[in-house]
Amino acid sequence: MPDRLSRNPSTSPAGAPAPGQRADARNNRARLLQAARDAYALDGTGVPSSAIARRAGVGAATLYRHFPTRDALISAAFSEQLGQCVAAVDEALNDDDPWRGLRTVLTEVCRMQAEDRGFSAAFLTAFPDAPDVQRERARAESRLARLVQRAKDTGQLRKDFDSSDITLLFLANNGVLRDSPAASMAASRRLLAYFLQSCRPTDDTPLPEPAPLRLDDLYRAPRRTG
Amino acid sequence: MPDRLSRNPSTSPAGAPAPGQRADARNNRARLLQAARDAYALDGTGVPSSAIARRAGVGAATLYRHFPTRDALISAAFSEQLGQCVAAVDEALNDDDPWRGLRTVLTEVCRMQAEDRGFSAAFLTAFPDAPDVQRERARAESRLARLVQRAKDTGQLRKDFDSSDITLLFLANNGVLRDSPAASMAASRRLLAYFLQSCRPTDDTPLPEPAPLRLDDLYRAPRRTG
DNA sequence: GGCTAAACGGTCGACCTCTTCCGTTTGTGC
DNA sequence: GCACAAACGGAAGAGGTCGACCGTTTAGCC
Numbered sequence: 001m002p003d004r005l006s007r008n009p010s011t012s013p014a015g016a017p018a019p020g021q022r023a024d025a026r027n028n029r030a031r032l033l034q035a036a037r038d039a040y041a042l043d044g045t046g047v048p049s050s051a052i053a054r055r056a057g058v059g060a061a062t063l064y065r066h067f068p069t070r071d072a073l074i075s076a077a078f079s080e081q082l083g084q085c086v087a088a089v090d091e092a093l094n095d096d097d098p099w100r101g102l103r104t105v106l107t108e109v110c111r112m113q114a115e116d117r118g119f120s121a122a123f124l125t126a127f128p129d130a131p132d133v134q135r136e137r138a139r140a141e142s143r144l145a146r147l148v149q150r151a152k153d154t155g156q157l158r159k160d161f162d163s164s165d166i167t168l169l170f171l172a173n174n175g176v177l178r179d180s181p182a183a184s185m186a187a188s189r190r191l192l193a194y195f196l197q198s199c200r201p202t203d204d205t206p207l208p209e210p211a212p213l214r215l216d217d218l219y220r221a222p223r224r225t226g
Numbered sequence: 227m228p229d230r231l232s233r234n235p236s237t238s239p240a241g242a243p244a245p246g247q248r249a250d251a252r253n254n255r256a257r258l259l260q261a262a263r264d265a266y267a268l269d270g271t272g273v274p275s276s277a278i279a280r281r282a283g284v285g286a287a288t289l290y291r292h293f294p295t296r297d298a299l300i301s302a303a304f305s306e307q308l309g310q311c312v313a314a315v316d317e318a319l320n321d322d323d324p325w326r327g328l329r330t331v332l333t334e335v336c337r338m339q340a341e342d343r344g345f346s347a348a349f350l351t352a353f354p355d356a357p358d359v360q361r362e363r364a365r366a367e368s369r370l371a372r373l374v375q376r377a378k379d380t381g382q383l384r385k386d387f388d389s390s391d392i393t394l395l396f397l398a399n400n401g402v403l404r405d406s407p408a409a410s411m412a413a414s415r416r417l418l419a420y421f422l423q424s425c426r427p428t429d430d431t432p433l434p435e436p437a438p439l440r441l442d443d444l445y446r447a448p449r450r451t452g
Numbered sequence: 453g454g455c456t457a458a459a460c461g462g463t464c465g466a467c468c469t470c471t472t473c474c475g476t477t478t479g480t481g482c
Numbered sequence: 483g484c485a486c487a488a489a490c491g492g493a494a495g496a497g498g499t500c501g502a503c504c505g506t507t508t509a510g511c512c
Contacts, residue, residue, distance in 0.1 A: 193431075198423040211413035286500090
């Protein structure tokens with residue numbers, strides 16, 4: 001009796017709610033995802049899976065039946081929010097003012113990170129087994145690059161800005177998140193404000209070499225800050 | 227046969243090389259500290275203690291005899307580098323140019339973080355059981371505040387800069403560190419450059435409220451980024 | 453060189469997390 | 483309502499780390 005997820009792991013590794021499944025299964029799946037989001041938002045993605053199952057009111061086996069691996073659960077839990085990010089980039093590309101668009105995207109993503117440490121961690125994690133996540137991320141990244149180029153062309157963004165600086169910001173922003181959501185928000189806002197001020201074009205001292213950071217090849221976010 | 231460390235845990239929880247101990251003990255202690263520094267620098271403070279003991283060529287029991295708890299080892303391993311930071315602040319206070327002093331301190335600490343993720347993690351960890359670490363940190367913080375004030379007074383630093391922004395920088399910098407030291411260094415330098423540019427006084431848009439961050443009340447740096 | 457206590461190292465138990473097994477329950481179509 | 487397969491949950495196994503015990507070794511001193 002192979003279940004759906006192990007039968008076709010390639011087509012929907014963390015994918016959509018399967019159509020042919022029983023009502024209780026669909027229901028449990030939804031509650032697991034919600035429990036995961038809640039727990040991750042509160043305490044980060046380090047939360048033990050058993051706690052997620054307990055919070056959802058199901059057994060551990062049920063969790064693993066729906067999400068064969070830890071990463072599958074995490075990427076499924078945050079796929080919606082990842083989609084939001086991509087949508088934000090699309091919206092920004094439609095803005096008449098490239099700088100405003102860019103600034104809005106950065107602000108929005110930083111806010112989402114500060115609101116939900118779990119999302120922040122998921123956002124910066126590679127998920128080598130979730131090709132759809134990787135694909136979406138790659139799409140978002142190439143569009144961001146286009147947005148950056150436009151902002152440079154209009155002279156609103158410094159010429160030595162590099163697309164990798166966006167990743168740099170998101171990593172830095174993840175680093176300033178605290179246990180308390182309020183503290184996270186305050187720190188995030190302040191950091192972003194500093195960053196945005198430096199993004200304006202200037203004939204002042206040039207920046208050092210860009211860091212070799214692409215959202216694509218970020219390693220997994222490790223157990224400790226160290 | 228109580229050993230030294232458990233006999234007086236309050237006076238030197240992670241303290242200096244005891245004078246009255248045997249040569250082999252002193253030797254092993256030093257090798258443990260070196261092994262810890264090496265391992266932590268490479269892989270962060272998440273490295274299992276058994277690996278440290280193996281690297282030092284001693285048994286696990288020896289490690290625990292010298293350092294009763296995990297945190298004791300970590301704080302002892304990095305106390306020297308913490309001292310370097312305090313010294314850097316002192317030196318900066320002696321600089322004729324407050325801005326140059328401040329910039330040098332920030333550059334130096336960021337560089338140390340990028341060179342050694344273990345130090346970076348230790349630097350941002352509370353260590354409630356290591357009063358000497360806390361004391362030194364508090365001292366450094368108050369001196370930094372003085373330095374900030376001087377730089378503001380000379381008009382070299384924006385008036386709405388807050389001392390907590392230094393903590394913010396160190397946290398952010400910790401967040402951009404990667405597995406590869408070269409990548410960490412590049413990212414750190416770039417981040418610092420952005421930050422420093424925004425620190426100059428400007429009559430431009432003001433910053434949002436400072437984040438409630440003091441080096442003192444940072445929570446422990448958790449196992450995962452999430 | 454020999455004695456004594458300090459120091460050592462292998463081993464063992466406790467704890468925690470991830471993952472799987474298997475007997476039982478429950479939803480669904482006839 | 484009945485039968486069957488899907489889905490469930492409790493419990494157990496595997497892996498790994500922390501920290502302690504205890505018999506053995508070795509440094510320091512006479």
